[in-house]
Each structure stands twice: as C-alpha cells, then as structure tokens.
Amino acid sequence: MTIQIKICGIRDEAAMDAAAEAGATHIGLVHYEPSPRHVTLDQAAKLRMRAPSSLEVVLLLVNQQPKETATAIDTVKPDIVQFHGLEAPQWLQALRPHVPCRLWKALGLSSADTLERAKAYEGGADMLLFDAPAKKLPGGNGVTFDHSLLAGYDGAIPYGLAGGLDPDNVAQAIRDTDAVLVDTSSGTESEPGVKDLDKIRAFCKAARAA
Numbered sequence: 001m002t003i004q005i006k007i008c009g010i011r012d013e014a015a016m017d018a019a020a021e022a023g024a025t026h027i028g029l030v031h032y033e034p035s036p037r038h039v040t041l042d043q044a045a046k047l048r049m050r051a052p053s054s055l056e057v058v059l060l061l062v063n064q065q066p067k068e069t070a071t072a073i074d075t076v077k078p079d080i081v082q083f084h085g086l087e088a089p090q091w092l093q094a095l096r097p098h099v100p101c102r103l104w105k106a107l108g109l110s111s112a113d114t115l116e117r118a119k120a121y122e123g124g125a126d127m128l129l130f131d132a133p134a135k136k137l138p139g140g141n142g143v144t145f146d147h148s149l150l151a152g153y154d155g156a157i158p159y160g161l162a163g164g165l166d167p168d169n170v171a172q173a174i175r176d177t178d179a180v181l182v183d184t185s186s187g188t189e190s191e192p193g194v195k196d197l198d199k200i201r202a203f204c205k206a207a208r209a210a
C-alpha cells in the first residue's frame, strides 16, 4: 500500500507547491483563529483554487456551528473537512449527506477507550486521524503518543496517524502501525506557523521510502 502524506498548516503557495513536488497527497488548511497556522476562509479559498491537481485539500475546523461549517465549505470547496474538536458522531452523520466533500474526524488517543469511541463514527467519517491528545491547541502541538495503542484498533474506518511526526520518526511510525496516511505540522516547520521547505521534502522522502 502506498502511504498517503498530509502536510498540515500550509499558509502559502510556496509551501503548497513544495509539498506537491515532494509527493504529498494532501495539504491541510487550518481555519481556527487561536492557531499560529490559521488562515481566513478567503486565504484558504485562494490556496484551494491554486492547488495542484495532485493534492487533495483538507480544511480543518474546530467545534464550528452548522451555519459556519456550511459557509466554510461553500467558500473553500475543500475535498475533505477534518473536524478537530469535540464533534460528535451524530454531527458528522447528519452533515455527510448534505456536503460535497468527504469528512474526517481527528481523535486524541491516550487510552483504549478512545479506540472504542472511534467506532461510533462509522457512517459519519470517511477516515479517522489518531493524534496526540489536545494540549494548548486541539492539534498541531508537535507531541507524539504511544503508537502501540493502535494495535487494539479493530474498527472499520481507515485511520491516519498524526502527532509529533517528523522526517526522523515517520518511517518507523509507518512500519509500526496500519495507518493509511501520515500527517505532520510542527515537524515540517522552522517555527510555529512557518513551513520549512527542506523539512517538507525530507518528510515526504522518508515516508515514501518506508
């Protein structure tokens, strides 16, 4: 299986193009004002329009109301929305028939309980993204978690892996898990919110070689 690669927290075209050229399959656009990676809906829409066709565009939202969610999707027209807050399974199930994009749910993983809870997203989420538990931010904290917990996942929804992945540890993470996608934000930055193009290239190279 070819691993999918998501470079999250993209804020400009140079980083987006570097990700595409390096073989990333997805970019993440964070629409969440407290984040150093926040982009407005207009900025996200411009990046989306200019995205190379090899990239799928993932819009990240956190605990948005239905009206704001609909506006965000209408404005940005992402391929995928990644919900990174406390969105319930019922929320995704209710939304899914009404939107022209796929839906992902991120879950902070610290115990086997979360793996059971994850199963409730069947029928609502096209993919789960297991991440480190929320800290200062709901995601993008550059912190890893115990990947051995994932051996206990027997749900039907495919999952991606996030949380503290970088060019040095991504290959081992791919070998240790059944993730179909790896996701990085902090591990491809020189400082929060500023992408390092060489780190993007190194991350993609390491993931593709794993």
Ligand SMILES: O=C(O)c1ccccc1NCC(=O)[C@H](O)[C@H](O)COP(=O)(O)O
Binding pocket: 008, 009, 028, 030, 032, 035, 036, 037, 060, 062, 084, 131, 137, 138, 139, 140, 141, 142, 143, 162, 163, 164, 165, 183, 184, 185, 186, 187
């Ligand atoms: O990246 C953010 O600032 C962010 C803010 C609010 C919600 C989600 C956020 N990021 C979500 C992602 O998909 C990150 O890539 C993922 O959490 C991994 O981040 P990192 O540990 O920094 O690689």
